[in-house]
Amino acid sequence: MLLSTMLRSNYNTRVQVLKICRRMLSSRATKYKLTYFDARGTAEIARQLFVLAAEPYEDIRVDKADWVKLKPEMPFEQLPVLDVDGKRLAQSYAICRFLARRFGYTGKTPFEEALVDSVADQIKDYMFEIRPFQVIVMGFVAGDLEALKKDLFLPARKKLFNYLKKFLNESSSGYLVGDSLTWADLYLAEHVAVYGEMFPEMLEGFPEIKAHSQKIFALAGQKYEDVRYTFQEWPKHKDEMPFGQIPVLEEDGKQLAQSFAIARYLSRKFGFAGKTPFEEALVDSVADQYKDYINEIRPYLRVVAGVDQGDPEKLFKELLLPAREKFFGFMKKFLEKSKSGYLVGDSVTYADLCLAEHTSGIAAKFPSIYDGFPEVCVSGFFSFLTKTVDDRT
Template identity: 35%
Template sequence: MSNYKLNYFDARALGETARLLFTAAGIEFEDRRWTWDNWPEIQKTSPTGVAPWLEVDGQFIPESFAINRFLANKFGFAGKDEFEKAFVDATADFYRFTMEDSRPYTWIARGIIEGDKDSVYHSQFHPAVEKAFNYIASLLEKSESDFVTSSGITWVDFYLVENMLTIFNIVPKLRDEFPAISNYEIKVHDHPLIKDYNHGHDNLEGDDERNNRHTVENGEYHEFSALESYFFFDFVIGIRPPAHNYKTAASITESDEESEEKDDFKPHEEDNELNRGLLPRPVGETQPIDELNSHPIGIDEDQGRPDESISFISRAFTTRKTFSCPKTKTDFVTGGNIATLNPEDVEVIAAMGDNVATGEGLWSPTMIEFRGASFAIGGDASIDGLVTVPNILREFTEHPLIGVSHGMGSRDELPFYQLNVAQGRSNTSNLPEQATELVRRLNNFTIKDIRGKWTMVIVTIGTEELCSYCGVPNVNAINEATDILNRGIHKGFVVVIGPLYITLASEQNKNLLRDKCPCLKPKSDNYIQRLLKEWENGLIEVQEHNLEVKRRTFGVLVLPFLTVTSRYPKSLFVRNTTLLNRRGHNYAAKWIWNRLVSGPKYNLSDAILSRDKYFCPSVGCPYFRNLENFKDCPILRHVDATEEDVQDMKKGVRPKRDKFTLYKLALIVVGLAFCTATSGCIIFYWMSKHQKHGRFDMEPIVEDGIYKEYKKPRGLTVSSKKGDVTPSSEDDEYEKRSYREPEYPYRKPENETPFYDKNLLGYNSEEEEQSFLNIGR
């Protein structure tokens, strides 16, 4: 007889279906349980770093659905034939994926996050529950038994009622709204095979008591903390927890890098116990606030609020509104080809590559892949709490973004419609397989006109390859991968990003990733420079290859390095690894966005990554900057566009203006120039007519109420004191005299008689004047 050991938390959650299967089959098993406090140590024994897992005679089976199906087939609860087995599996998958939209409300209802409870209930929770419950009710109505299949009870019945029980506990009124589902849940839990187990482990009669989750420690019941309750509740729903539905210090996004950090980043909890997943209990239970962080006691470092005004959990996400780029698609013709691709045109997002795209280490020390928080494709929370490329794109679009990743898990653990096909420890040789998987997932979509939607694919590759064994890029493999995407995606924009390049803000020519890479650390500077040059040249070859096979609706942009600068570069990594932490992913998302919008002229000093600064698509070129619009950006406004112009734009041809339009523009330009010149002339003429003096006239100087004019007879010089005149040595008496200005155009001084100076030119003596008067007598 086989020896079974089921390993899971001391809660119903993802382990309860397997326990019910053992109980229904009457098979003895070792039920290993633990609390959240013990999980960090126990996790080291998990084959995948997650729970649950089943041990069968020394063999390990991870993941709850795999365990359920294995036990169901083993004990006869999978279905009577192959068709019924497939039907049971499909029912479980349908229910699981449909109930994803119910998560936000359930967390708000339990006080795990804040939100508009009524709004979320009517917009997300109730529609999801109604869809799932009505589908199960329709199956029960068709069934010849009281269960999903006519042949009798199966493992999917155990799975469904465990989840339904939690939903009824949160919203008891749903029992009255869905009486068939309520009766179904009671019948399954009262089934003779599991009735004794249920009544011995859970009080299924009282909703109030079932709402409180408990675990046993040393023979005594202990109520879960808020953080523990969150984890267990999520596992009851059967889906891994996405970041936007809870708040932990591991997800804190620093808005400014001006904090006082040391190079080893020890004062920051982001790269200490909290970022490694060792989450303490909320403040007030077991730890004082000063043990949780090194910031001033009683002050929230993000918004300056007192600690007592917010919970420990809610500090993880900020509420600032940081993104305010205007939308331009309503003004311009966009999306016709790769040269006119606007952020508002993107409807599908996907990711390929290595650990950078999987989000590994964001929930350490478990090394679980936190894909929902990866900068390339993570969609948990919003941009104000989690800066990722999809969350930025959501600020531009009203339609839902397809392919976004949520929650934690490997590529095969998460739903197929989450288009993150990256694999940990991957290198460039693995890209063709990932490209094939991505195309397969896209082809399996049942969404109408998925082929006609623009798809952005972000490929992050090279960091693991460079650090682990000093490898160079496999150019042929990258070209093969892009060719697969070219054939499989009708409208696609692929961004290939090379290895991480982390530098100091003050010294940007040195890659500090070297100190964390076991292969690069002992190498010389010249060797590393040659290696980085190999990567740069190799990726340039990829760019050139894709220029040869380009299409109007498919393009590839190659960025040789993922360049991130910081005054404290060590604060961007999970300790002692090359994995980016939450801050590192934050900076990476901002860098890639600013680079795509601004083009190759992007300067890191123009938008400091530690602050919430984003480039917006410019009116001069409101598109993603790629090789098709670097030099010549085609722009066409809706008000100027004709149907022929729009078709030309789709073909990549710049629209030509007719002669009438050109003549009209020329006439407008000439008219504006004429009006400007005429206006200037009129203004100058009017000003000249109102002047009292000529352009070259000298202004008189008033001193002691007497006008003095500027005179410079021969031999005279103007003294340094304004208005004074120094006589020459030939006439000393000149200094004692003063002269008056002529009567016109100045005022004649009153009670003054004219003064005659013999030395002035034109002066006549009395004899000369008399002789002049006698002329003609």
């Protein structure tokens, strides 16, 4: 999701060369198939590498029921697995190293490549260290999240970030190694994106790591300043906001509040609001219905976010699933009418983004959200993102 939109101009040359080569060698082009669960997880960096390279691939996402049947077929009975012209490669780091070498994201010299590997391996050690914390965050096991955050996650993060801070200070380019993007940068930025959203204090005391993440985020498209407040900082800024809440978009010193007003404005500005006035109105109607649905399930969302106390499993079953049944039923009709895979018309709109972002986030913890609604599954979304790179660079 971080790098899965149009790339900035400094990557245009690389993308154009790859596109020309693909056309010349189309009769014997490599066929890639990446298989993982319907979540970001350990396959996300591989997806980002495919999009950065403007390389087509088949993004296969399996649910729990299918996984039981597929598991014995996999090299180590786990995912992700990459198929390259029918040959299978397992282990996420091996997959990323392979793709990064193939697409040019491993460093410019053998020693830079070795340095990138060392950084990625250190991040892997860190991930193993915080595993007890991660499995609670993902809802796999019960435990004291706050205690583990304080005693395990934040100290481990401090140690890792101190190491990586030295790399950033030595590189002087904003990247971890050398003067160009590598897959180690993607790993760090992806981790910060996922956990920094849930635990904003993650970046406290590490402005270098924050600047690095913002640099990587900016590769995705329109440059902007991504300002994030911790819960401790927010009271000082609340009165500065039009309605005392966030998000707020500032453009040339003028402020715009309310998330849907912001999304509509940016979508119209960047071409994701529909192609005709009526399509634009239809997109707004879908987005407004989505907002009604979000308001309906807000008690569940507040418990999951840790704002309120409650039983998330019970609320999922008794509140979210019935509301989803109604809402997904509506969305299914739109998808069947459009016949394009998008909710309205023949191109992606911000209504598609709302639906995809919501379902992919919940599906990471509750894959059953898609049960009975295969049309709503976002597994084809990265096909659009790859096409976006091809069309716009």
